[in-house]
Amino acid sequence: MTSNRLLYGVTIFTSAFLLFLVEPMAAKALLPILGGSSAVWITCLVFFQTMLLAGYLYAHWLSRGGPRHRLAHLILLAAAIVALALATHITPSGSSAHPILTIFRTLTITIGLPFLLLASTSPLLQVWLSRRESSTVPYRLFALSNLGSLLGLLAYPILIEPHLTLRAQHALWTAAFTLFAILSTLITTRSQSPTSTPIQSPTYIPTTPRTRLLWFLLPMTAAVQLAAVTAHLTSNVAAIPLLWMLPLAAYLLSFILAFETPRLYQRSIILRVLVIMIASLAWLLTKTDVSLPIGIAIPFFLIELFLAAFFAHAEAHKIRPSTPQESTLFYLLVAAGGVAGTFFVGILSPLLFRSNYDLALAFLLTSALAAYITWREAPAYRILWSAATLGMIALIVALHIAYARQALFQGRNFYGTLRVLRESSPAGPVRMLMNGTIQHGTQILDRPDLETTPTTYYAEDSGAGLAIRSIPTDHPRNIGVIGLGVGTLAAYGTPAYGGRPGDHIHFYEINPLVKPIASYWFWYMRNTQAQVAITEGDGRASLHAAPPQHFDVLVIDAFSGDAIPLHLLTIEAMQEYRRHLAPGGVLAFHVSNQYLNLAPEIAALAQAVNMTPRRIESPAQPQRGEYLATWVLAADTPTYFDQPLLATHTTPIATTLKPWTDDYSALLPVVEWGYR
Incomplete structure (x- = not known):
């Protein structure tokens, strides 16, 4: 009896451990195609809870079946192993246009069957063990299952994510699932059919x-x-x-x-x-x-x-x-x-x-x-x-x-909650775009001298402002921006900031709500003399599908709230950005953040692709609607930063971090636990 309980306990623990180890692993693999949105995880939670219910339904069906049901269970275990072996990693199936369907489709195809079998294990084995021992339901095994789940969650960010690529994680998880399938096979072949007379507890009271x-x-x-x-x-x-x-x-x-x-x-x-x-x-x-x-x-x-x-x-x-x-x-x-x-x-x-x-x-x-x-x-x-x-x-x-x-x-969709507000500020009345509790751009009202001023994080002495102003004047400016916001950077297409007819500014925006908001409620894009284009969809995916754009400056400023879309900050992403730069072009990363110090990681990425990084901190100017901002510029050569406009504003960045890739990232080393 002790050996039986040990086998059942080990199998339940293993199933729960694997179940909750694969959840963050699968969700992380989905982030790139969906713009790094935090809603990816919440939608994944819906899928996981739905599959948990499906697993319990399956356990309910299997616990009442006979030899044919148990044979079907063995076949499904074998099919799950084959499916995992054929898929080397979790690949998103779908597009950002239908994010919820993409998440459900991808997870169903890649881990649906193994997840269902793992989810069914705890309730199924508790019933089988109670029948085998003619006892009441061993609910302590439910607690053991949750302990395995908890340890699986803790293991991922502490032991798995920092040391293994996504492909290695998938391979290791597949091997562990095979071990679970073997344990499940042993139990299934020993299980008994339901007894003809239900086992009743002496203290049983029908539920109301x-x-x-x-x-x-x-x-x-x-x-x-x-x-x-x-x-x-x-x-x-x-x-x-x-x-x-x-x-x-x-x-x-x-x-x-x-x-x-x-x-x-x-x-x-x-x-x-x-x-x-x-x-x-x-x-x-x-x-x-x-x-x-x-x-x-x-x-x-x-x-x-x-x-x-x-x-x-x-x-x-x-x-x-x-x-x-x-x-x-x-x-x-x-x-x-x-x-x-x-x-x-x-x-x-x-x-x-x-x-x-x-x-x-x-x-x-x-x-x-x-x-x-x-x-x-x-x-x-x-x-x-x-x-x-x-x-x-x-x-x-x-x-x-x-x-x-x-x-x-006010508007809300998969990518967040957006509000346009009219507020008072030291610069006067402003119109402001909020994503949750985070400001995504303002425009000063009732002051003609400041109505087209680039405000918030995009002032003249910000990283983006300096990079754009440093573009040589012998040709029209060609600027790319991942992340539209309220279109503030279009202000650099006006004469007051060096803009000329023929300049071109191309925005990339994943959230379909943002474009109409920026076009209707704010007028940066109306007043610019530059030709403005807006491509809807994930910025990196859009750039990948396009021929080289020859940008003088490519700005990466795509944030959902204060969340970071990690797929925009990898070596592969940097290589994609470089493909779209003109000779002598520069990348400008906006890294102002309450909780994460991203500058060292971007410096590591820049060095990995033979670019020179520099940090720019611009001070707050409340009377002009300018915020304290942190940017990182990455240039092809160090001499770029010798320009008088840049030399006094930029500082080198020391870093010992490992550069992220599409297959590897770890944010723990850049978390700031207090105010920066």
Whole structure:
């Protein structure tokens, strides 16, 4: 019996470890074709939760089948190994025009079958083991499964990503899956058909409709919290596996503690701390001008997520079934709740709302569920959580009113939430484009002398400004820009900034909402004398499909919130950029960022392709609407920086970092844990 439990335990642990190791690996492989958007991971979460539900359905079907069902299972295990062996790595299938379909199609083709088999393992083997031993459902194996999942997540950014390329990761994962398939085959060939008489626990009590509803609502609430917190962090910090992993790790840790050590759950303590955390973060949502260091912001959000998920999962554990007959139904409803929660945040919410209310809605759902769970308890709970629920409703209403009052335009799609605002500033009234909480360009109003001034990060003494002004005057300027924003760089096509008829500025923009916003609400592109072209789609992919453009300056300024599209910062990307430069041309990278110090990495990339990098820090000039900005210029020869215009503004960059490639990147070395 001990050897059986060991075999079952090792197989469950291995399946969970591989399941959550492949999630960040697969999502990272998808980032390039989808512009590095943080929504890639949220949509991947929807896929993973959907496949988890499919896996539980498969386990439900297989646990009730006979020899033919088990034979089918063995055939699918063999087919999964063959499919993984034929695919050397995960290759995106589709385009950025239909990102959600591209993600689902690619993941289904590349890891769909192995993922389904891994997802089905824990509930299936728990039922098989309970039948073999004529016992109740061994829920401790569920905690073991989640421990394997947690370790898989931790292993990826710490051990796997920094040391292995994506191709090597795929090969190693395929080998480990083969080992899992062998273990599963051993168990499947020894498994027994369902007994004719269901095994009932002596204390078995049929579940009520209310209990089954809570099996769905509790994990749904935890999943909404997971997706909302993850989306907030990855859209305003960086779309990197590190920040994908941390919220999911907190979520899994809550599962482990709820099912392995339920005595740790003290409802009164958890709920008191949870209401404080929800109230604090709700207040923070109303303060759009407040920015916390990453070392404070991330732990704060993770603690709230963990408490909310621990509450939901511990309450689900309290009302779990004790018989194999209902255990698979329990897992099905738990998985269905996870699908519903992530689907709402990842897919439905952007379609329903023009602004982002995801975090506020997560807090509302958590408060309402806490009120429902504790309604029959002490009156203090009822009052506390009823008040919290009403407070979250008030918060959503207040946010809606504030957004409507402030915004001239609001729009939301896969790539983020965009708002056009009219604000006061030291330079006077300005019109501003916001992506989440990050400014993406302004234009000064009611001051004819400054209306066409390049503002924010694009002033005359910024890296982009200096690079453009240094273009020789013996020919029209030819400028490329990856990332449209409000079209600020078109200001350099006006006579005030050296622009002349015949100049050409070509923008590349992946978000279809940005072009109409920049054309209608801002007038940089209307007032320029340069010929302006805009190509919609991912900048790197668009350049790859085009003949050499012979740019004097190619600006790389494609950011979603403060997130970094890593596929634009690799050796292969640098080689693509160089193909489009004119002789003597220069690359200008905008690297202003609250949380990441990218200059050393770009210096390493420039050196890897025999270019000379220099950093440019331009000061803030509030009276002219100019922000503190950091740029890195990369030129073919060091003599480029001997020009008087550049010599006094640029500084060398020391770096010991390994240059990133399409097959390798690691952001941990460039994370800034406090304010820069």
